[in-house]
Amino acid sequence: MEIKFVPRGEIDKVKWNSCVHYATNGNIFGYMWYLDHIAKDWDALVEGDYESVFPLVWRLGRISGKELHQPALIRELGIYSIHVLSKPRVERFLAAIPEQYQHISIYLNEQNPIPDGSRFKVEKQTNYQLFLNRAYEEITDGYSRPLMEKLQLAEDAGLVLTSSMKPEQIAGFYKKYRPRRQQSEEVFHGMQRVMYNALHRGWGFASSVLDTDANPLAVNFFLYSHGKVISFMPVVSPEGKAVGALPHLFNGLVRQHAGRPVILDFNVSGNNQMAIDFGAKTNPFFKIQLNKRRFIWF
Template sequence: MDIRFIPQEEIDKQLYNSCVHYATNGSLYGYDWYLNATAKEWDLLVEGDNYVSAMPLPKRRNWLGRTYLTQPTLVPDLAVYSVKPLSPKRIQAFWDAIPESYRGGNLTVEPASVPGHSGRFTVTAARGEALFLNQSYEEITDAFPPGYYDRMARAEAADLLPVPVLKPEAFAEFWLSVHGSGGENEWKFHAMQRIMYQILHRSWGNATGVQTRDGELLAVSFNAYSHGRVFPLFRAESARGADAGAMTLLYDTLLRSHAGRSLKVELLP
């Protein structure tokens, strides 16, 4: 199997993004522009001259200058992206091909990309349940727990209103007000806006919210659409919003508007 290491500055972006786009396990998180906004420093392993398979290697360096794999902030999982079958042999070959200059580190990947032997790396399989939307709204929500309906009842009693469109700046400001400023949150504040504008430029998503009748924003969600999935990339809910069931109403609005479509979305906790 012809697997080559390519440093970040030599990556053919068109070939790489094409691999991620058409991969059987493709994901929004794999595109080069998403990684540039989150990982900053990353290299690549590729199979074949046309990048039929590719594995991004996000990295960090310690104070001694040693290189380690590291999970980028705002990236839940990565993968060995491939338009070929994801056989255990292919997955293991990629992990074995990581240069010795990567001394160790950790990475969370989608389950099919976990190697049989992780060697010097700590590899975690991504978790999370997907909800399929190719049914009626009633069928989708039929088995939801009582707490979901309790929160929906609170939202109805509070007479909340959906906000179909939010600007990235307003979204990020609300997110920061909920999560607090300082430290890593300041970095996230700017990174989220870069990502949102990249997605809006491609017409791949939108920011939505829920507010009170007097215009107080209570919950927000930025949803991106890629690879047959709805990615609720960033969410935030104020304390008053949690009391009123605002995030549940926002999620329910998405379910109602997407029911019957060939999509899947993360199951709301």
């Protein structure tokens, strides 16, 4: 099992994307086009002839040296492989991370088991997923009472679902209603690049909820990848929250995809009451951290 460090500029694009595409744990975050649009700087660890790949997203640390970090709009990365990802294989990859990265704080994907006795500080994260391979009526049997009440509010308000909003309009809505701390110009432009690329590939679609005067109350963009439909950037206005606009949007997605062999991925990393109300199941993954910096006082 040979693992080598490969700079971004030397990566074989076709082989990389093929590995992510056919990996037993592939997801949209691992494709080169997604990484290039969201992660400013990244290199990789590669096993053999691209049997397994591990993107290493880095930035210059505030004090000194390079550090591995988790960029916004990428929930998880880690190792992608056409092999079964055993703890020994994961350990080999983690041990192969170059010493040049003095600080590590990254999220491994859901099928990267953490080796026993790892040198990393490990924190369990929680995502939520809802299996849609059932009749819509059967899925809604798992809805909570508060969710049903919100959906009734939306119906009484005459809210309308549409898929006609353009990526820049969705990003503008995001910028207007998301907390300032979650915004940056890099995120604002990155999300638009992802949406346009997904539309170009036929891997995504916009969804929004309008009031009776055609004013948007909630927006989202959904990405298709590896048997999942992934919630990319859900946003709701205060007016929309009052009438259940965002639950109405997600319920429209459920109704549209019910009976298909796909999973609705809520794409979160912590407790999410709306996902729970929809009957989604927890799907754990892990954050790992390691600080190798040494401070010398004179």
